[in-house]
Amino acid sequence: MVALLRQTFVRAAGILLRDSPVTTHQPHVAKFSQATEAVRNIIQGSHAGKSSGHRFGGSPATPPSKFRIILARVLQIGLPISGISCLVYAFTHPDSEPLVPTRMPPQLQYLAAQQVDNEQVITNWSGTHQAQPRRLFMPESEAEVEVFVRAAHDAGQKLRVMGSGISPNGLGLSEEGMLGMALMDKIVDVNTEKMQVTVQAGCRVQQVADALKPYGLTLQNYASIRDQQIGGFVQVGAHGTGATLPPVDDQVVAMRLVTPAMGVITLSKQDEPELFSLAKVGLGALGVLSQVTLRCVPRHQLLETTSTATVAEVKKNHKRWLQENLHLRYMWIPYTDTVVVVRSNPLQATSNGSSKGGHAPAVTQNTSSQEDRLKPLRDLYVSRTSAATPSEVQGLSATQLRDELLALNPLNKEWVVKVNLAEAEYWRLSSGQRVGYSDxxxxxxxxxxxxxxxxxxxxxxxxxxxxxxxxxxIEYMENLLADIKRAGVPAPSPIEQRWTSGSSSAMSPAAGPPGGVYSWVGIIAYLPQSPEEREKITDMFRSKYSPLVQGRLMSKYGAVWHWAKLEVDERGGAASSSAAVQKRLAARFPVKEFNSYRSLLDPKNVLANEWLDKVLPRA
Structure with missing residues (x-):
């Protein structure tokens, strides 16, 4: 508004004061000064005309009319007043749109980044890895991504793509150059006939789920959290749970990659099927995923049943539970005989919203209050912390209480066992059912x-x-729990176990026939705020806990790492060395073919970082 007023005023002054026209391409301050000078010249010229018959000291001219003299005097007084008014209005009512674009073209952004290093430090969600890249870019479109990637390729400089930073191993970080995709978060298309959604790679999972609700659609499966960007969600081979449901990468129908050497390429099962199979879990190494089309399913409600069981009960019922439940998840609690069993199945709804048979299924409500369920954890915390009072823990959830309890003595096995026992009791009291939509x-x-x-x-x-x-x-879990007890590892709860079917993505940890059954098991260690304690816990986890998995168990069961949780750390012994990791990956995945496409699409290896060069080095 202010800009429009300024332009209109200055142009009007230029027209009225024909002796000094104002060009509209100059900055507004210059226009205003020029218009003021024009008025001054006219006034001076009118006086000079009376005495000498000349205007502006030039050739003789007809003296200005009385009307123009009066107009000039009005403008002489009015211009300063109007100018001050415009300035006051401009400061109190800023333009909704800037007069000058605030975003530089991507070419200039890259050139500027060559001269001035980025000062922002990027940290992953767990706070376990960080980087201060020399060059950091946030593209808003695929065209900008292409410019940045091409510029990095021409300069031979690293440019690693990163999503939300959820990955515990920081696989998207780089000290040289990084590309954040958060601004590319548009829902491109929802096709209800094909039951597909096309989104930019920076869309978060929850954003996509929300966008699908009005269309009666949802994604086939979900992981534990919704903060991931779709690009990272797919590229690392994330997964939910359900023995008949594949990992999320298998939901990909088509994708667009921005590559350093070949620009933008579109991949699908019909277009370049071999590369498509490799690129679905491409780790950001084959190109920057800019857009992806995902398969959807009708939006549906689930009945979730949470219960606890002994190890013997799990062994007895395991096959039946796998077969009968669409989603099944176990949470094993070390040093106890308690396994938390979470089963979820769709409500069989009819067109009018009721379940088949006309009656909603019976939902077993939990009879324990929230106060009763949290009491074992709260009591343990108050008993250990003399300065604590019950009121100080009233607002903490079960997971927050567990974190606070473990932080009191995280490396003491006896204390961790007490915390695990309290959590087992919490889950026993939390048995029950709930109904909600799958997301x-x-x-x-x-x-x-x-x-x-x-x-x-x-x-x-x-x-x-x-x-x-x-x-x-189940044998895997029994061996792991026995090894934990034998080694005296202060292993907190839970050890989570989930399942998926096989994936058609060649680089998925669950790559295999669609009917195959794959199990995913994750061990954890919680990190307190103290840097000293974090380092001690990290050392224990890498040198004592992780080797229990990466040594005998992975070899015996043919296991491979979840890509986002693969760390190369010499503290874990020979099994976690670069050489051992590379050997295991080469035995499981088509690494040679994957790297051949990398050489074709990214010949200068600009999309790689230190982590990628360690686990999948190119010859």
Missing amino acids: EILGFDCGGQQLVLETCFPVANSLAEVPESKSRD
Whole structure:
């Protein structure tokens, strides 16, 4: 508004004062000064005309009319007043749109980044890894991504793409150059006939779920949290749980990659199927994922049943639970005989919203109050902390209480066992059911910042082939729990176990036939705020806890790492060295083919970082 007023005023002054026209391409301050000078010249000229018959000291001219003299005097007084008014208005009513674009073109952004280093430090969600990249860019469009990637390629400079920073191993970080995708968060299209959604890679999972609600659609499965960007969600091979449901990368129908050497390419099962299979879990190494089309399912409600069971009860019922439940999740509590069993199944609704048979299923309400459920954890906290009072813990959730309890003595096994026993009692008292939509039910509170090591391994070629007893996934857990006890590891709760079917993505940890059953198991260690304690816990986790998994168990069960939780750390011994990691990955994945495409699409290796060069080095 202010800009429009200024332009209109200055142009009017230029027209009225024809002796000194004002050009509109000059800055507004210059226009205003020029208009003022024009008025001054006219006034001076009118006086000079009376005495000499000349205007502006030039050739003789007709003296100005009385009307123009009066107008000039009015403008002489009015211009300063109007100018001051405009300035006051401008300061009190800023323009909704800037007069000068605030965002530089991407080419200039890259040139500027060559001259001035970025000062922002990027930290992943767990606070376990950070980087201060020399160059940091936040593109708003695929075209900008292409400019940045091409500029990095031409200069031979690293440019690593990063999503939300959820990955515990910081696989998206780089000290040289980084590309954040948060501003590319548009829902491009929702196709209700095909039941597909096309989104930019920076969209968060919850944003996509919310956008699908009005269309009666949702994503096929969800991981524990909703903060991931879709690009990272897909590229690392994230997963939910359900023995008949694949990891999220298998929901990808089509994708657009921005590559350093070949620009933007579109991939699908029909277009470049081999590259498409590799790129769905591409780790950001084959190109920057800018847009993806995902398969959807009708939006549905789930009935979630939470209960506790002994290890013997789990072994007895495991195959039946896998077969009968669309979603199944176990939370094993070390040093106890308690396993939390979470089962979720769709409500079979009719077109009028009622369940089949006309009656909603019976929902077993939990009979324990929230106060009763939290009491074991609260009592333990108050008993250990002499300065604490019950009122200080009233507002803390179960996971927050667990974090606070563990922080009191995180490396003392006896104390951790007490915390685990209190949590087991909390879950026993929390048994019950709830109903909600799948995007609400399938998420859960993971607790605070943590170290995570998660592996995936095959269980059976089909659900029917899962044995009634001695199933590989249950044996894996029994061996792990026994090793934890034998080594005296202060292992907190829970150790989470989930399942998926096989994935058609060649680089997925669950790559295999669609009917295959794969189990995912994650061990954790919670991190307090104290830097000294964090370092001690990290050292314990890397040198004592992780080797229990990365040594004998991974070899015995043919397990590989979840890509976002793979750390190369010599503290874990030979099994976690670069050489051992590379050997295991080469035995499981088509690494040679993957790196061949990397050489074709990114010949200068600009999309890699230190982590990628350690785990999947190119020859």
